[in-house]
Amino acid sequence: MVQDAAQASLQELLEDGSFDAVRAMLIPMQPADVAEMIDELPDTFQAVAFRLLPKDEAIEVYEYLPSRVQQNLLMEFRHPEVLEIVDRMSPDDRARLFDELPAKVVRRLLVDMSPAERNATALLLGYPDESAGRIMTSEFVxxxxxxxxxxxxxxxxxxxxxxxxxxxxxxxxxxxxxxxxxxxxxxxxxxxxxxxxxxxxxxxxxxxxxxxxxxxxxxxxxxxxxxxxxxxxxxxxxxxxxxxxxxxxxxxEVTEDIYTAGGVQSVGDDYFETNLLTVARKRVVWLLVLLVTNTATSAVIKGQEDLLQQVVILTAFIPLLIGAGGNVGAQSSTVVIRGLNTEDVQPSDMAYIVGRETLAGLILGLLLGSAVTLWAFFLEGNLGVALSVGLSLIAISLIATFAGAALPFLFKALKFDPALMSAPFITTAVDVLGVLIYLNIARLILGI
Structure with missing residues (x-):
């Protein structure tokens, strides 16, 4: 609440042209807090507020600003001012900024920088993306x-x-x-x-x-x-x-893993400020894969059409079973992926972890299967249908936990990111197998 009030007060002072009052407000603050307040300002006021900072403090504040705001400010400043800010940044922060700027702008800035800073920056930019060399600094004792x-x-x-x-x-x-x-x-x-x-x-x-x-x-x-x-x-x-x-x-890295786990490809620093067409293009890839995969579920249901015509009520429990199976599998994959990423779990632990999760799936299946059997019998009064639903849920829970635990290890062994075994993918795979198991168990129990 205090931060919101200060933000509103800062914008009002800028609108009124009370620049001395703006300086008095910003100068005592920590650079990280000043950067946050400038980031929250409308674009038209960001450059004004930044220019009011003392030169030494401005350099430090600039390093805390998001790359989007840094780029906007570069476009607002006269070239000598831009060069002084960039030249006095730490090499790692400067390299990170240059990664975001157009190549033409980077070339112009590099030419005019001091030889020492130009060499330091060129050295960092020569290392591979996402490597220690790319984010290191040469300013140490x-x-x-x-x-x-x-x-x-x-x-x-x-x-x-x-x-x-x-x-x-x-x-x-x-x-x-x-x-x-x-x-x-x-x-x-x-x-x-x-x-x-x-x-x-x-x-x-x-x-x-x-x-x-x-x-x-x-x-x-x-x-x-x-x-x-x-x-x-x-x-x-x-x-x-x-x-x-x-x-x-x-x-x-956490943001990337969360996006991947949700079937969303990373689109840059700020997802919510990315062009909507770019967002749609990134997200549609996984959705198309899942859409095609889900046609297998439709094929399974179509293959059991005679059973469903005779016992229509079986159809009502399909969403319940595939939803439960997907959720159980997603839980297992989440804990295993997290363990692999934090190195709490090693590939050599695969047999133990998969066995443990499968046993947990059996326990969950027995608990959920018992509950859903009673519920299905209460709703329909048909013991055969109730047993079909309950036994299917036990089998689906076993398969889901096994898949959720084993597939991340498989991807790790194949040198892929374990997060690729995301909840949507596992849910889709379990959907197909779950429907197939359910309808075949029902056919066996009901004798159709």
Whole structure:
């Protein structure tokens, strides 16, 4: 509520032209909060509010803005202003912005940037998409093992303002090979004359430039690091990825998995601001696949037409059975996919996990089957139909949990994203088998 009031007040001040009051409101705020407020403003006021910020704060705020707003602001500024903002951004944030800009704009900006920043950005852009090299920064502090603690602290004081983080320090040799790491805490409490090589940690966890960014995020999470060193093929230190960058990676990966699980292909940073034709084109692919697959269910029903004509009431329970089967299968696939993505579950655990989920499906089937048998008998008074529905639900639950647990492992082994085994796909597969099982059990019990 307070944030909403401040947002409304900011827009009113901008509309009234009270720019001094806008400065007084924004300058004391945290850069992330200022970026959020600018993002919420109408497009016509975003550039105005941003221009009112002091130059140093504006650079920091700019890095927190969504890429859409960053691009809009670039188009509003005169070229020298754009160049100064871009030149002073951290290399990883700059590379992320350049990924979103038209190639012509990127080329123009690269030509006019300082040589050091141009080289740093070109280096990051040369690494594969979604790799640790693409999101790393070259702004970090390195030390030599021969330095004393006092000399190292002097070096940190000189480099602190231009470094992404100083809480983790990296020890290298003359060829930039990574020898060890050192926390700022350990350095501060060390004796001034102690050598860095005596207090550093030699067992270093690192990633290579072509390591997938999601793997880097999992390592950060597992070891509770603030930053992770990135080395090239010769194990030379070329950058670090920080926890704030990897939080963005985790958010993007989770969003992608959620979209995939729902049968929606990712369409960029903001789904709700994407062109509707693009949205429809992305979503229709899965829907067409499911539509074609579901024709198999129609074929099964048509093949059992004589049974359904004699016992029409069987038709009424088809939605109940296939709906329950799809839900049970989706539950199993969800927990297995989550376990695989977080590495709580390993491919070697397949037999145990699939067996466990299938046993859970049997228990669920017995509980649900008993309940639906009583309900069907209460509704129709036909024991044969009631038993057909109940026994079918037990069999469908078994098949659904087996499929929901096993198929993600199969996709993982085939090097596909386990999230591709999404709820819509499993539901469709269970629909076909469920109807086939139900109608054949009914034919057997009813003797038709």
């Amino acid at each position: 390195t030390l030599r093992g021969s330095l004393t603690a006092a000399q190292a602290l002097d070096r940190i004081r000189r480099l602190a303002r231009s470094s992404e983080t100083i809480y983790t320090l990296y020890v290298t040799d003359n060829s930039r090979h990574l020898l060890g790491t050192l926390s700022l805490r350990d350095l501060v409490i060390a004796q001034p004359e102690q050598l860095i090589e005596e207090i550093m940690t030699e067992e270093v966890v690192f990633v290579k430039t072509d390591t997938d960014q999601e793997e880097a995020a999992l390592l950060i999470q597992h070891y509770d690091f603030l930053a992770l060193p990135v080395v090239d093929r010769e194990l030379r230190l070329v950058g670090i990825v920080t926890v704030d960058d990897l939080m963005d990676v985790i958010e993007a």
